[in-house]
Amino acid sequence: MEMSGVGPLTAALRMQNVVQSSSRWAQGQQYRPWTLRSLKLQPLSPVPSDIEISRAQTPKPVDQLAQEIGLLQEETEAYGRTKAKVRLSLLDRLREQPDGKYVLVAGITPTPLGEGKSTVVIGLVQALSAHLKLNSFACLRQPSQGPTFGVKGGAAGGGYAQVIPMEEFNLHLTGDIHAITAANNLVAAAIDARMLHEATQKDKALYSRLVPSVNGVRRFSPIQIARLRRLGISEIDPSALMPQEVSSFVRLDLDPAKVTWQRVVDTNDRFLRKITVGQASTEKGHVRETQFDIAVASEIMAILALADGLGDMKTRLGRMVVGSSRSGQPVTAEDLGVSGALAVLMKDAIKPTLMQTLEGSPVFVHAGPFANIAHGNSSVLADKLALKLVGEDGFVVTEAGFGADIGMEKFFNIKCRASGLRPNVVVLVATVRALKMHGGGPNVSAGSPLPREYIDENLSLVVKGCSSNLRKQIQIAHLFGVPVVVALNVFKTDTQAEIDLVCQMAKESGASDAVPCHHWARGGRGSVELAQAVKQAGSQPSHFQFLYSQETPIVEKIRMIAQKVYGADDIELSPEAQAKIDYYNQQGYGKLPICMAKTHLSLSHLPEKKGTPTGFTLPIRDIRASIGAGFIYPLVGTVMNMSVTILLCVCVPPEV
Numbered sequence: 337m338e339m340s341g342v343g344p345l346t347a348a349l350r351m352q353n354v355v356q357s358s359s360r361w362a363q364g365q366q367y368r369p370w371t372l373r374s375l376k377l378q379p380l381s382p383v384p385s386d387i388e389i390s391r392a393q394t395p396k397p398v399d400q401l402a403q404e405i406g407l408l409q410e411e412t413e414a415y416g417r418t419k420a421k422v423r424l425s426l427l428d429r430l431r432e433q434p435d436g437k438y439v440l441v442a443g444i445t446p447t448p449l450g451e452g453k454s455t456v457v458i459g460l461v462q463a464l465s466a467h468l469k470l471n472s473f474a475c476l477r478q479p480s481q482g483p484t485f486g487v488k489g490g491a492a493g494g495g496y497a498q499v500i501p502m503e504e505f506n507l508h509l510t511g512d513i514h515a516i517t518a519a520n521n522l523v524a525a526a527i528d529a530r531m532l533h534e535a536t537q538k539d540k541a542l543y544s545r546l547v548p549s550v551n552g553v554r555r556f557s558p559i560q561i562a563r564l565r566r567l568g569i570s571e572i573d574p575s576a577l578m579p580q581e582v583s584s585f586v587r588l589d590l591d592p593a594k595v596t597w598q599r600v601v602d603t604n605d606r607f608l609r610k611i612t613v614g615q616a617s618t619e620k621g622h623v624r625e626t627q628f629d630i631a632v633a634s635e636i637m638a639i640l641a642l643a644d645g646l647g648d649m650k651t652r653l654g655r656m657v658v659g660s661s662r663s664g665q666p667v668t669a670e671d672l673g674v675s676g677a678l679a680v681l682m683k684d685a686i687k688p689t690l691m692q693t694l695e696g697s698p699v700f701v702h703a704g705p706f707a708n709i710a711h712g713n714s715s716v717l718a719d720k721l722a723l724k725l726v727g728e729d730g731f732v733v734t735e736a737g738f739g740a741d742i743g744m745e746k747f748f749n750i751k752c753r754a755s756g757l758r759p760n761v762v763v764l765v766a767t768v769r770a771l772k773m774h775g776g777g778p779n780v781s782a783g784s785p786l787p788r789e790y791i792d793e794n795l796s797l798v799v800k801g802c803s804s805n806l807r808k809q810i811q812i813a814h815l816f817g818v819p820v821v822v823a824l825n826v827f828k829t830d831t832q833a834e835i836d837l838v839c840q841m842a843k844e845s846g847a848s849d850a851v852p853c854h855h856w857a858r859g860g861r862g863s864v865e866l867a868q869a870v871k872q873a874g875s876q877p878s879h880f881q882f883l884y885s886q887e888t889p890i891v892e893k894i895r896m897i898a899q900k901v902y903g904a905d906d907i908e909l910s911p912e913a914q915a916k917i918d919y920y921n922q923q924g925y926g927k928l929p930i931c932m933a934k935t936h937l938s939l940s941h942l943p944e945k946k947g948t949p950t951g952f953t954l955p956i957r958d959i960r961a962s963i964g965a966g967f968i969y970p971l972v973g974t975v976m977n978m979s980v981t982i983l984l985c986v987c988v989p990p991e992v
Contacts, residue, residue, distance in 0.1 A: 367433045367727065368406030374466035375696035377859045379496050386494050390502040393694050402690060405471075405698050405725055412690065415510045418501055421687040422700070424645060426721055435723035436471065436730035437874040438757055441823075442744035443765040444809045445939060445946070447780040450488070451767045452825040452856070456863070457735050458693050459497035459855025460763065460823075463867035464731050465697040466860045470871070471730030472697060473722035474499075477704040477714045477737070478509055478689075480632040481602045487782050495856030497863075499691050499699050509701060512640070513602050513631050515685040519653075519678045520634040524599045526672045527658055528613065531590050532622050539579070542586040546673075547574045559673050560585075566671075588667050592624045595659035596960075602631035636678070638710045638965035640685060641703035642754045644717065649686055650679040656964035666923065669964070688718040695860050698725075707737025709933045709969065710962075711746040716755040723757070731874065733763075738936035740764060740809040741901050748816045749883055750929045750967055758880045761873045762813045762820045763866070764806075764847070766838060768830045771801030774947045793831040802841035804947035808939065810845050812901055817879035821869045822850035828857075848873045886927040890917050893930045894956060894970055902939050904954040913970065916959040920968060925961055933960075934972040941973030 375393060383389075396404075398420045402412045408429070413421040441457045457474050464472035476499065479491035490506035492499045499505045508514065533542060547554050554574040556564065561572055569581050577585065601608060608628035615623055631637070635656055643649035654675035657666045669675050688702035700718035705711055713736055722732040736743030744762065752758065769790050773780055775797035778787045789797060806822070813820045822842035824835060835852050842850035849869040854862030883900065884893050891909070898904040909917070920926060937943035940952050958971045 367430055367724075370405055370471050370727075372404045372465060372471070372698075373696060375692075375694065377496060377695050377861075379858050381857070383495050383857050386490075386492070386498060386502060389496060389694070390492075390498055390500045393500055395500050395692055396696055398690060398692075401692055401696070401698060405473075407690075407725070413687070415689070416504075418691065419504060419510055420690045421510060421684065422690050422721060423687060424717065424721075427724065430724040433724045434728040435757075436473075436726035436728060436732055437760045438719070438723060439731055439733045439761045439763060439870055439874065440744060440747055440759050440818075441733060441735045441763045441765060442740040442747075442809075442813070443738070444770055444805050445739040445741065445774065446936065447767075447770050447773055448782045448937065449769075449780060451765050451770050452494070453735050453765045454491055455493045455495065455497040455856055456763065456765050456823050456825060456853060456866075457733050458493040458499060458697075458699075459853060459860060459863035460866055460870065461697045461699070461731075461733050462497060462693050462695040462855070462860025463863040464733075464860075464870075466695040467864050468867050468871070470867075471726040473726050473730070473732045474693065474697065474699040475688075475714045475718045475722055475732060475734040476699060476701050477712075477735070478512060478701050479506055480513065480630060480704060481507070482604050482630045482632075486604050493693075496694060496859035497855040498694050499701070500694055505691060505701060510684075510689045512685040512689070512702070513637075513704070515681055516634055516636045516640065517600055517602060517631045519636050519681040520597075520600045520631070522677060522681065523597055523656070523658060523669055523672065523674060526674050527590065527595060527597055528622075530588060530672060531592060532614075532619060534587055534589065535622060536620060539583045539586055543574075543582050546586055557673075559670065559676060563671060563673070588671055589661040589663065590659050590667055591662045595624075595626070597656075597658040598627050598629045600629050600631040600634050604630075632704045632706060633709060635962045635965050636682070637703060638705045638962055638967075640682065641705050641711070641713060641715045642751065642965055643686065643715075644720070644755065646679065646683065646686055649682060650675060652964040652966065653678045653682070654964075657961065666963075686717065688715060688721060697860075698722075707743040707746065708936055708975065710965070711750045711931055711967065712737030712743040713747050713751045716751060716757075719755065719757060731870070739939075740812050741939050742932070742934065742936055744813065745883070745897065745901050746931055748880075750931060752880075753882065753886075753929055754966065758878060759818050760878050761870055762818050763870060764809055764813065764820050764822050765825055766806055766822055766842070767825050767827065768798060768834050768838065769827060771806060771838065772797040773801070774805035775800030775802075776947075791829045793834060795833060795837060798834050798837050799841070800947070802838060802845070805939070806838075806842060807845040808903065808948045810842070810847055814846060815883060815900060817881045819848045819873045819876055819878070820846065821866070821873050822847045823863075823866050824850065824852045825856070826852045826854055848876075884930075886929070890920065890926055890930070890959075890968060894932075897930060897932055898954040902934075902954060903948060903950055904940070904952055907954045907956055909956045910958065913956045913959045916961075920959070920961055925963065925968065928961070928963075928966055928968050931962070931967040931969040932972055933969045933975050935975055941975075 461474040492502040492505040654670035688700040702718040703715040736747040839850040940949040
């Protein structure tokens with residue numbers, strides 16, 4: 337049958353064009369091989385400052401980088417010339433694409449100066465991509481302004497192993513932390529406003545505010561209907577609720593003394609550690625003490641790092657517990673009715689930011705939870721996107737905060753449990769400096785000159801450090817069934833005898849390999865030996881396993897971490913901690929993983945105990961829960977609850 341006004345030949349040609357167009361579209365949706373062009377690096381000696389090195393290199397336009405790694409034009413949103421957000425639709429396009437190798441960079445227990453895990457990540461990725469010509473991606477956390485303007489400084493790496501431009505990486509980036517700050521403080525404002533209105537208004541007035549008449553019609557919103565269902569109220573006609581149902585609906589009855597949600601700011605401001613709010617006459621005497629935390633300590637940051645999509649993030653945001661009612665029931669962000677608004681504020685922050693290293697290797701920068709009071713890893717989504725982009729033979733290298741006993745343990749037990757991803761290799765970063773400290777060397781303090789023991793050759797201290805802390809951290813990785821490659825981050829004061837001794841003892845302690853790394857001074861070329869060792873270790877089968885099952889009781893989960901990871905004899909629960917455990921079990925939170933809030937300066941709870949402490953009992957002072965993020969965090973020893981106490985008290989340098 338002929339089409340009206342169209343001959344058979346014309347119709348056939350049109351159909352052929354449709355088929356060809358569909359075929360081209362389908363091909364365009366498939367995985368695209370990389371055409372990565374590396375940037376040339378010409379290291380100088382002596383090594384200039386980080387900012388001089390960063391500004392001396394001209395980064396590729398981000399749209400060019402995106403094209404080189406197989407991203408479609410519609411999958412990126414440029415933020416200037418050197419940064420771009422990557423849309424999550426990429427996961428749908430490449431869902432059939434096999435993942436690459438998954439590499440975690442962790443470290444031995446660090447000195448207060450840090451041991452260079454970020455530089456190792458960047459140096460390794462530069463070596464893999466620019467020198468071994470293997471697809472590779474770095475996934476890093478976004479740094480907080482607190483450490484950046486404090487003693488620690490930025491987190492873009494250093495020397496010739498950096499993410500560029502470093503000032504954009506270290507400061508606002510694409511505004512994710514600002515979005516978290518806005519969302520967090522919206523919750524805080526909603527809490528205080530709700531408590532004020534409930535304290536000063538009767539049920540009828542509250543009901544009119546919460547369910548206003550619009551053009552003569554009153555309707556419950558979807559989030560309000562969900563709250564009615566949680567209260568066991570099936571009625572959806574606002575005019576049909578009984579007085580007691582209206583009262584239950586409008587009153588959260590938050591106890592001001594049990595509000596756990598704090599305001600946040602991403603600045604070291606010690607005078608905000610304790611504040612009083614509600615002093616204006618309009619607040620009618622409803623004054624209470626509260627505090628500011630550092631922005632990246634917000635539970636919203638942990639949720640951003642663990643969510644696997646916008647819908648999952650919204651659900652997690654709604655589950656966040658902000659306090660308790662006077663009857664002891666948890667009150668959530670969903671109860672406040674703000675979860676939808678939070679998701680809108682976070683809709684762009686959920687997309688990872690694409691940047692590049694000094695040698696033009698791709699980097700995802702996304703999320704930045706601390707590793708002491710949260711899980712200390714970059715986002716699940718960044719890792720998933722990168723693993724698809726590198727292809728089956730490629731490598732994704734990410735970092736866990738602080739030592740392997742903290743960041744790596746949480747990476748395995750929390751992040752991998754949430755993501756379903758399984759690591760292939762652990763790169764354990766060590767320095768001669770830190771090993772000497774664990775071998776009995778004098779204290780190391782930020783801002784003070786290093787004692788002579790750390791500058792002069794001292795093989796005795798190195799031996800003691802390797803046989804204690806290094807060996808223990810290798811054993812911790814093996815608990816999870818993952819092969820270990822030790823990366824010795826070489827400093828100019830290290831002697832060849834010290835370097836050779838560390839590598840030898842690391843292999844004797846069970847490492848698959850141990851190699852010196854010179855990426856700080858030489859860039860990717862200085863980490864080629866590490867890249868080859870990682871490639872070799874990644875070719876071996878991984879036997880990954882969790883330390884504990886979800887069904888394991890909370891107390892036993894804590895005990896297993898304390899004994900098997902930290903080396904404690906046992907744990908000691910305070911009465912308050914035991915009461916919290918009983919409460920969390922009653923609320924149905926018993927299957928959540930554990931996120932230990934512990935000092936990063938020792939395997940034990942005592943920062944001064946170096947090496948591998950033994951014969952100690954781990955005190956659990958209190959236990960808190962981040963229900964939205966999905967973990968329970970015990971407070972170990974004297975560690976404080978939130979990073980406000982860790983960072984807001986750090987002095988800002990007189991000059992920046």
